[in-house]
Amino acid sequence: MALSGLDLDVTRGEVFGYLGPNGAGKTTTIRILLDLIRPSAGAAFLFGLDSRRDGLRIRRRVGYLPGELSIYGNLTGREFLRYLASLRGGVDWAYVDRLAERFAAELRPRIGTLSHGNRQKLGLLQAFMHRPELLVLDEPTVGLDPLMQQEFYALIAEVRQAGQTVFLSSHVIPEVERTCDRVAILRGGQLLTVERITSLKARAIRHIEIRFGSDVPADAFASLPGIREVHVDGPLVRAAVIGSIDALVKAAARFEVVEITSQEPSLEELFLTYYEAAPPGGDPDVVA
Amino acid sequence: MWWHSVGLKAFYDQWRGTVGLAVAVAAYAGLIMGIFPSISGIADLREIFDRLPEAMRVLFAPGGVDITTPEGFVATEFFSIIGPLLFFAYTIALGSSATAGEEERGTIDVLMSTPISRGRVVLEKFVSLAVGTVLIGAALLAGLAAGALAGGVDLRLDGIAAIIASAVLLGLLFGALALFVGALTGRRTLSIGVAFGIAIASYLVYSLSDLVDLIKPLRPLSAFTYYIGDSPLLNGLQPLSVAVLAVTTVILLGLALLAFERRDLRV
Numbered sequence: 001m002a003l004s005g006l007d008l009d010v011t012r013g014e015v016f017g018y019l020g021p022n023g024a025g026k027t028t029t030i031r032i033l034l035d036l037i038r039p040s041a042g043a044a045f046l047f048g049l050d051s052r053r054d055g056l057r058i059r060r061r062v063g064y065l066p067g068e069l070s071i072y073g074n075l076t077g078r079e080f081l082r083y084l085a086s087l088r089g090g091v092d093w094a095y096v097d098r099l100a101e102r103f104a105a106e107l108r109p110r111i112g113t114l115s116h117g118n119r120q121k122l123g124l125l126q127a128f129m130h131r132p133e134l135l136v137l138d139e140p141t142v143g144l145d146p147l148m149q150q151e152f153y154a155l156i157a158e159v160r161q162a163g164q165t166v167f168l169s170s171h172v173i174p175e176v177e178r179t180c181d182r183v184a185i186l187r188g189g190q191l192l193t194v195e196r197i198t199s200l201k202a203r204a205i206r207h208i209e210i211r212f213g214s215d216v217p218a219d220a221f222a223s224l225p226g227i228r229e230v231h232v233d234g235p236l237v238r239a240a241v242i243g244s245i246d247a248l249v250k251a252a253a254r255f256e257v258v259e260i261t262s263q264e265p266s267l268e269e270l271f272l273t274y275y276e277a278a279p280p281g282g283d284p285d286v287v288a
Numbered sequence: 289m290w291w292h293s294v295g296l297k298a299f300y301d302q303w304r305g306t307v308g309l310a311v312a313v314a315a316y317a318g319l320i321m322g323i324f325p326s327i328s329g330i331a332d333l334r335e336i337f338d339r340l341p342e343a344m345r346v347l348f349a350p351g352g353v354d355i356t357t358p359e360g361f362v363a364t365e366f367f368s369i370i371g372p373l374l375f376f377a378y379t380i381a382l383g384s385s386a387t388a389g390e391e392e393r394g395t396i397d398v399l400m401s402t403p404i405s406r407g408r409v410v411l412e413k414f415v416s417l418a419v420g421t422v423l424i425g426a427a428l429l430a431g432l433a434a435g436a437l438a439g440g441v442d443l444r445l446d447g448i449a450a451i452i453a454s455a456v457l458l459g460l461l462f463g464a465l466a467l468f469v470g471a472l473t474g475r476r477t478l479s480i481g482v483a484f485g486i487a488i489a490s491y492l493v494y495s496l497s498d499l500v501d502l503i504k505p506l507r508p509l510s511a512f513t514y515y516i517g518d519s520p521l522l523n524g525l526q527p528l529s530v531a532v533l534a535v536t537t538v539i540l541l542g543l544a545l546l547a548f549e550r551r552d553l554r555v
Contacts, residue, residue, distance in 0.1 A: 034401050037552035056403045064401035066555070070394030074301070083291040087402040126398065 003028055003039075003189045010167055012133075015160050017180035017197070018169040021267050025189040026169040027067050030138050033167075034064055046134065060088070063127035067138035067169070069119060073112030077122050080111060084126045096129045102151055116143045124152065128159070135159065135166045141175060153179055173204055173265045185270070192274050202243040203273050204265040210237045210248075213256030221251055242273070294404060295412030299419065302382055306420040309378055313424055314431025320365050321435025321443065324358055343499055358443045362432065363521050367451050369491070371428075372515060375455045376487045379421055379463025384479035386413035387548055388470030397555040407545045410471060414541055417463050425456040450520040457533040458515040462487050464540035471548035487511070511536070 003025045010016045020026050031037045032044050035055035044051040046058045071080055085091040100107055105121040106114060114122075120143040127135060141149045156166055156179045170176050176183050176197070183200050185192040205228060212235040221230045221237060224247045228240040235258075241248055245262075252260075290300030327333065334356050337345065354360040387410060390396040400406065429445070429452050436443035466483035470476060494512035497503045507513050514529040 031397070031553075031555060034397070036397055036400055036555050056405055059401060060403040062401065064398070066397045066401075068394060069398070071398065072395055079291060083297055084398070084402055086292050087294070087399075087404050089403075123398075 003032075006042075006186075006189075006191050008184055008191070008194065010165065012165055013160070013163050014181045015156060015166040015168065015179055017176035017183035018167060018186065019171070019173065019176050019183050019267070020169075020186035021171055024171075024186040026171075026186060027138055028189075029186075030064075030067075030136055030167075030169060033136060034059065034062070061133045063130060063132035063135045065123045065127040065135075065137045065140050067142075069123040071111050071119060071122060074110065076110055077105060077107035077114070077125075080122060081107070081126055081129065085129065088130050091130045095131065096125060099125050099128060099155075102155070103148055117145060117148070120144055121148070128155070131159075131162075131164070133164060135164060135168075137166065137168045139169055139171070141170075141172075149175075171267060173200075173267060173270065177201055177204070185274070187271055192271065200270075203270060204243070205269045205273065206241050206245060206265050207263040208239050208241055208245055208248060209259075209261045209263075210239075210252050210257060211235060211259040212237070212252075213258055216255050220255075221248065224248055224251055293412060294399075294409050295416045298382075298386070298413045298416035302416065302420055305381075306378075306423060309374070310424045310427035313374055314427040314434075316370075317362075317366060317428050317431035318435030318438070320362060321358070321432055321441055322439045324361050324436075324441050325439050327361065328356055328358075358436065358441045359447050359521050362443075362448065363451070367455065367516065367521070368495075371455050372458055372491070372512070375421065375424070375459030376462040376483075378424060379417055379459040380466040380480055380483045380487070382417040382420065383414075383463035383466030384470050384476045384483065386410070386417070386467050386470060388474050388476040388479050391474040391554045392476050394555065396553055400553065406548050410467065410541075410545050410548050414464065414467060414544075417467075418460055421456050421459045421463065425452045428452055446524065447521040450523075450525045451516070453525060454515050454520045454529070454533075457530065457537070458511055461511055461533050461537045461540070464537045464544065468540045468544040468547065471544040472551070474551070474554035 006025075006029065018026050018029070028037070032039050033046060033051055035051050035058070038052060047061060049058050051058060072083075075083070081096060085093075085096075099105075103121045103124065105125055106118050107122075111119060111122065120140075124140065127137065141152055144152060156168070159166065166179075168176070168179060177200065180197050182194060182196050184194045185200075215234045216232060216237060218232045221227060221232065221239060226241050226243050226245070226247055228242055230237065230239040237252070239248055249260075290296045330336075334354075337355055355364045387396070390399060399409070429449055432443065432448055433445060435441075462483050465486060466479045469482045470479035473479065490510040490512050493503055493506045494510040494517065497507040497510070507517075511533065514532045518526045518529055520526065520529075
């Protein structure tokens with residue numbers, strides 16, 4: 001993926017989200033930061049150091065989880081961690097053991113016999129084990145079960161408390177909303193925007209479906225703030241809401257609510273809101 | 289404590305194969321020495337051999353050795369084809385997988401995210417390969433000596449040690465070549481193909497150059513010329529040949545370092 005005109009500043013101690021669909025160039029950016037690949041033009045600086053010239057000094061202070069993790073199948077989890085710890089000049093094993101326990105990581109079996117999720121845990125452990133100043137995590141929760149995802153979010157909050165910086169790439173909006181302070185949104189190798197999570201939340205379009213105990217009037221949810229689109233079909237209401245769903249929920253509370261379901265906001269729809277914001281004339285009816 | 293460095297881990301990964309090959313080589317060499325007395329008992333062996341077409345003689349007994357002597361017999365039976373083949377098959381297998389293997393398996397990105405330079409990965413892996421090659425050479429020497437002892441053969445071990453050292457150098461050269469192609473392209477099979485192809489071509493050029501005048505000018509280009517061309521078995525190691533093999537290896541290693549340092553990794 002070719003990147004162009006990408007200009008990003010991540011502040012020390014923040015959790016920075018890097019959001020974009022698959023193929024947007026997130027992994028390419030990260031590989032440049034780690035000096036695995038080199039930019040054809042431009043430069044990346046971490047801790048004020050050039051990613052190419054000072055690669056070694058940078059990598060000493062970074063923990064990295066690749067998006068597609070492959071690890072030595074012939075080693076056990078502990079051997080794998082021991083190897084990387086040696087190359088890093090040693091780690092605090094008490095901390096590693098605590099992390100392993102938290103994620104219920106299996107360190108004894110050969111890595112080749114582990115499930116994808118269990119390998120991902122080893123990937124997380126090796127990224128965090130030396131308490132790096134900066135964590136570069138490429139789609140870290142892929143393959144983790146929901147319980148472990150929660151544990152991961154808790155860990156992110158802790159390392160942020162401890163003053164570590166996190167650069168987290170994701171294609172899932174709620175994950176970024178949940179963990180990050182700021183987010184850069186990338187599409188087709190170009191930076192769409194960098195903004196605070198609160199403004200991302202205000203923009204994200206949520207699809208809400210509410211089932212009522214009986215039919216509701218067709219116009220009960222029209223002209224509410226933030227409602228982009230609403231379909232009333234007997235007792236079933238489907239709405240697309242931008243930003244807060246507070247008004248919709250309060251309007252619904254007048255009737256007997258049986259069930260509320262909410263879909264994960266989609267990235268593509270989020271992009272449209274940025275394009276609409278720029279030049280006028282975009283189609284406001286974003287729901288097909 | 290294999291996990292202390294990239295080189296030690298490389299050695300840990302290869303030690304089973306190395307030990308297996310060393311044992312097999314030693315056993316085979318011991319066997320050759322063990323059967324030599326019964327072969328040399330054939331009174332007409334020399335005559336039979338001399339009656340072979342010249343093409344076959346130069347292929348199997350390079351450097352005009354006398355196959356009725358134990359040294360000549362081992363040179364013919366082992367050091368003309370099988371021996372060097374074993375050495376460079378081993379070094380090419382390791383050299384090609386050194387960096388390209390990690391790239392193809394996708395393990396290179398976690399490895400290179402640690403504070404280890406790319407050059408150091410190349411160097412440590414080559415050192416590990418070289419140590420394994422020397423161990424196989426030592427096993428071969430031990431096997432031949434043991435076989436000679438068991439068969440009551442009077443074998444000149446200094447000549448044998450010289451040709452083994454020469455074979456080790458030949459192996460290292462092709463190992464460095466495979467490492468270089470792998471470091472340049474990140475492709476393991478391509479690296480095996482190129483290194484093996486050049487090794488075989490090198491063998492053919494050397495052994496056919498005695499027969500085919502057209503090929504003779506190519507002789508200085510063949511690594512085999514420096515491996516066995518001045519009969520280290522009889523004459524000991526010749527400084528010039530050793531230097532050519534060693535310098536070429538160092539140059540290839542240097543190219544591998546440069547290539548790997550400059551390239552986008554295939555992650």
